[in-house]
Amino acid sequence: MGAANKWSDTAMLVIDMQKEFVDPAMSSLAFLAGGEAILPAVTQAVELARERGIFVVWVVREHDPDGRDVELFRRRFYSGGKGPAMKGSQGAEMADGLVIKEEDYKLVKTRFSSFFATNLDSVLKTSGIKNLVVVGVQTPNCVRQTVFDAVALDYEKVTVIVDATAAASPEIQMET
Numbered sequence: 001m002g003a004a005n006k007w008s009d010t011a012m013l014v015i016d017m018q019k020e021f022v023d024p025a026m027s028s029l030a031f032l033a034g035g036e037a038i039l040p041a042v043t044q045a046v047e048l049a050r051e052r053g054i055f056v057v058w059v060v061r062e063h064d065p066d067g068r069d070v071e072l073f074r075r076r077f078y079s080g081g082k083g084p085a086m087k088g089s090q091g092a093e094m095a096d097g098l099v100i101k102e103e104d105y106k107l108v109k110t111r112f113s114s115f116f117a118t119n120l121d122s123v124l125k126t127s128g129i130k131n132l133v134v135v136g137v138q139t140p141n142c143v144r145q146t147v148f149d150a151v152a153l154d155y156e157k158v159t160v161i162v163d164a165t166a167a168a169s170p171e172i173q174m175e176t
Contacts, residue, residue: 034166
């Protein structure tokens, strides 16, 4: 059995590894120092996934400038056409070194879970995916909610690469 066959039922979800969240040069309220720190580990994990033939799914936030598609508690950060991870903004771009390739899949989400109000479950199941590997930010919110929903949706194995996930601080990451 070849490597591609061994991993053909596995997908990697790369969650919110966008400049807005991991690049300190953005000077964003949404910046997570832990996200910047895991960038090399996420890059390595994606490279390994591709070598193994694992389906890579880039889960990103891209919000309307008026914030109408953002969680209610975050809408206050959107006014005058400004806010975190707006469609077409520099902050919504992938972090330096992370590239979405043609064979990958890009999924836009507007809530913590990558599954909530998206077609992710359908895309994965019609692709024969049974197992998930999860990397990205932020562990207590988007990573955790995505993992909980993946378990509820009966994915057989859901693995979180701890060294390739991060929270706002190391203390929060350890508590999660």
